Amino acid sequence: MPADHDLILQKLILGQSSAQSVLFYGTEGAPLDQWADRLARGWMCPQPVEGAACGECPVCLAMDRRSSLDYLPIRPWGAQRLIKLRAVVAGSNDAEYDAPPISEFVTRSPFQARVRVVRIDDADRMNADAANALLKMLEEPQARAKMILTTQQLSGVLATIQSRCLCLAVAIPPAPEGLDAMTLLFSEGTPGLLQRIESQPAFYRELYRILEELPGLGPSGALLGAERFRDVEKLWEGEDWTARAIHAEQLRCLGLWVRQRMPYAAPLIQEVAQVHRKILGNAGWSLQTDPLFCALFRAFQTKELSAVAK
Numbered sequence: 001m002p003a004d005h006d007l008i009l010q011k012l013i014l015g016q017s018s019a020q021s022v023l024f025y026g027t028e029g030a031p032l033d034q035w036a037d038r039l040a041r042g043w044m045c046p047q048p049v050e051g052a053a054c055g056e057c058p059v060c061l062a063m064d065r066r067s068s069l070d071y072l073p074i075r076p077w078g079a080q081r082l083i084k085l086r087a088v089v090a091g092s093n094d095a096e097y098d099a100p101p102i103s104e105f106v107t108r109s110p111f112q113a114r115v116r117v118v119r120i121d122d123a124d125r126m127n128a129d130a131a132n133a134l135l136k137m138l139e140e141p142q143a144r145a146k147m148i149l150t151t152q153q154l155s156g157v158l159a160t161i162q163s164r165c166l167c168l169a170v171a172i173p174p175a176p177e178g179l180d181a182m183t184l185l186f187s188e189g190t191p192g193l194l195q196r197i198e199s200q201p202a203f204y205r206e207l208y209r210i211l212e213e214l215p216g217l218g219p220s221g222a223l224l225g226a227e228r229f230r231d232v233e234k235l236w237e238g239e240d241w242t243a244r245a246i247h248a249e250q251l252r253c254l255g256l257w258v259r260q261r262m263p264y265a266a267p268l269i270q271e272v273a274q275v276h277r278k279i280l281g282n283a284g285w286s287l288q289t290d291p292l293f294c295a296l297f298r299a300f301q302t303k304e305l306s307a308v309a310k
């Protein structure tokens, strides 16, 4: 986000701007979450330091623990991924939404924070009823409550809602200079993935090394290559990821590598994507990767053959 946005955020947090509602928008990969979180914390913290939450007071600590009573995060739910009326005003029960409606939340005084904050992510997923009810609320703002909306589809948010919010575009920050080829490839240029890669350096470096060495294994190297590929899993540090999630991550990286190195092998790219889906669906890891690597090695050769034929 450009420096002037930085300044706007500081002004908002220090109460030098009267905006009650802010809408952050940007394309996929833009750090909407980061900016929305920064504003929410800054608004709530009773003693912000240099235009940002102090990070140390009970309000900030409650936010760290995700247990703040003054913060109401809302995101789409259910099979249709919608934000329905139930989130905005009291109404019929919804088994999948058990938080208080915004209408109740904003009329109560803050427990600890300076102001109460409602955050609505993917605001474009509000259905018509919810959007219209929210619009009414934005037209009559409460003194001690503020709202933060985020969206990757600005056109999906009512123009009347946009006009009641301070709308701030969030750009994808340029990839830091000096990124190596592996990080550039696996991070797909997004900050979230970059962070993930930096937090597991051994895993990603080894995965990249294995992939780069595959063509050198020769025509009969498929099973050896598959085995080495699977072994990389052991380098994942920490226990927060399930084996299935790590396998899916390995396949995501393999897919990116194949797309970059073997753009001629479209069916193979499809096959990697298919195995990725099957692994997420709990298919056997070796059972899926052995044939995939056989196909990969066949594709290496096809390329060589087609080069000879020319």
Ligand SMILES: [Zn+2]
Pocket (backbone or CB within 6 Å): 045, 046, 047, 048, 053, 054, 055, 056, 057, 058, 059, 060
């Ligand atoms: Zn604080």
